[in-house]
Amino acid sequence: MRYLEDIKSKLYEGNKVAIQMLLLILGVYVFIMSQFNSIWKVPILFLGLLIWFFLRDKTKHPIIWLVFLALLLCDFWHSYFWVANHHFMITFVVLSVIAYMYHQHKGVLQKNIQIILVIVILTSIVQKLMSDQFTSGNFYYFMINKGALFQFIMKFFPESLDIVQSNSESYLNLWETNPNDGQTIVFKNITPNIGYVSLLFAKITIAFEFIVAMAILWKPKRAWVHILLVLMILGILITRLETAFMAMLASCGLFLCSNFKLKLSYVLIVLGCVTLMVTKLGYH
Amino acid sequence: MNDTIKRQLLNYTIPAFMVIVIIVQLFLVHTKQLSRWKGGGYGMYTEIHxxxxxxxxxxxxxxxxxxxxxxxxxxxxxxxxxxxxxxxxxxxxxxxxxxxxxxxxxxxxxxxxxxxxxxxxxxxxxxxxxxxxxx
Structure with missing residues (x-):
């Protein structure tokens, strides 16, 4: 029971836990990304470590956070169109945390995180609505029949894997042909009515994301709002192991949430995602 | 500076930058055929890669x-x-x-x-x- 009390008191340390979780995600993400643009990152990292080692007690500036920000910005400078969307999100959240370390207004940090979270989810809805491929269900149909979604679940249904394999082979054979010949392929369905299921899944995705975004905008601290956010994160993880992005969403939820069980859920999601990122089982 | 204005600036400046990035991405999607997957517009998994x-x-x-x-x-x-x-x-x-x-x-x-x-x-x-x- 003492351990449970320790965990409780740890989780009730306000923004501290959320900032620690964010730092953990950031550390792992930046470490994985260090293989890209490494020539430019070496001086940043070396100088940053030097300043941190010798001056960290003598300066009020958050050295570690500033170094991480510099490394994130380095990727923008050299690979703006190649970095993932969560790279943008992490950068804006890190900027908010750095700003917080100067202004020290907890409410401002929470407002920043709340708005960032709402913008991310709402924009993803807008993008989905603007994409005919998504709203028609064609995108999900392609991804499911190619085995790019629900990979974990498919492992329990060997016959689905055979169909996925067959679709992939047809796809590769078509890729080798001259597109001007007008050859086509017909995808085999992993389950009957997958076309209808894909359309329904697309509509449910949009509706659920919209409800979550509005709930965070309206009542960012209510427990039911965080239950919805946790469900959304878990749903996305089951669909595909987008661990870095989901860890970011969970850490943002942690900033806003005050319920013990939900805070614990967010921490477990972050730690689980970080573990999968480090072991390369999840996407970074 | 008035405290209320300062507070509002602190609240919304960073998210405003985020919105600018998204507007630029959407502009490039519609004018330069940029894929929705990239450019900071959170359009991943909305179209075939x-x-x-x-x-x-x-x-x-x-x-x-x-x-x-x-x-x-x-x-x-x-x-x-x-x-x-x-x-x-x-x-x-x-x-x-x-x-x-x-x-x-x-x-x-x-x-x-x-x-x-x-x-x-x-x-x-x-x-x-x-x-x-x-x-």
């Missing part, structure tokens, strides 16, 4: 063999990400220069799928025909 965009060169030039050249590989990657006419011409010129050919006919195709019939086809986005003026 840009890696499925297929570059095809007539007269039997293999795209795979050309991609052994790093410059061409990078150019092809960018063309798949932003398959617009400007990029297509630039890439065609680069291939023309690197391969020392007299002419090139390059095309970029995107995938199309119909969930009702399961039919997967490729649709021509753009093509360019260039002659080497300095052979």
């Amino acid at each position: 840009y890696s499925h965009n297929q570059i095809y060169i007539q007269d039997g030039i293999s795209v795979d063999s050309l991609e052994k050249d790093m410059d061409i590989k990078e150019a092809f990657k960018l063309l798949r990400l932003m398959p617009n006419n400007n990029h297509l011409e630039k890439v065609a010129k680069l291939v023309l220069k690197k391969t020392q050919r007299d002419s090139i006919h390059m095309q970029i195709w995107k995938p199309k799928i119909d969930s009702k019939s399961g039919l997967y086809t490729r649709v021509l986005i753009d093509e360019v025909y260039l002659k080497n003026i300095n052979p």
Whole structure:
């Protein structure tokens, strides 16, 4: 029971836990990304470590956070169109945390995180609505029949894997042909009515994301709002192991949430995602 | 500065930058054919990934063999990400220069799928025909 009390008191340390979780995600993400643009990152990292080692007690500036920000910005400078969307999100959240370390207004940090979270989810809805491929269900149909979604679940249904394999082979054979010949392929369905299921899944995705975004905008601290956010994160993880992005969403939820069980859920999601990122089982 | 204004600035400045990035991304999606997957617009998983965009060169030039050249590989990657006419011409010129050919006919195709019939086809986005003026 003492351990449970320790965990409780740890989780009730306000923004501290959320900032620690964010730092953990950031550390792992930046470490994985260090293989890209490494020539430019070496001086940043070396100088940053030097300043941190010798001056960290003598300066009020958050050295570690500033170094991480510099490394994130380095990727923008050299690979703006190649970095993932969560790279943008992490950068804006890190900027908010750095700003917080100067202004020290907890409410401002929470407002920043709340708005960032709402913008991310709402924009993803807008993008989905603007994409005919998504709203028609064609995108999900392609991804499911190619085995790019629900990979974990498919492992329990060997016959689905055979169909996925067959679709992939047809796809590769078509890729080798001259597109001007007008050859086509017909995808085999992993389950009957997958076309209808894909359309329904697309509509449910949009509706659920919209409800979550509005709930965070309206009542960012209510427990039911965080239950919805946790469900959304878990749903996305089951669909595909987008661990870095989901860890970011969970850490943002942690900033806003005050319920013990939900805070614990967010921490477990972050730690689980970080573990999968480090072991390369999840996407970074 | 008034405390209320200062507070509002602190609250909304960073999210405002985020909105600017998103507006730029959407602009590029509609004007330069940037894939929704990239550019900070949170449009991942809304359309088939840009890696499925297929570059095809007539007269039997293999795209795979050309991609052994790093410059061409990078150019092809960018063309798949932003398959617009400007990029297509630039890439065609680069291939023309690197391969020392007299002419090139390059095309970029995107995938199309119909969930009702399961039919997967490729649709021509753009093509360019260039002659080497300095052979």
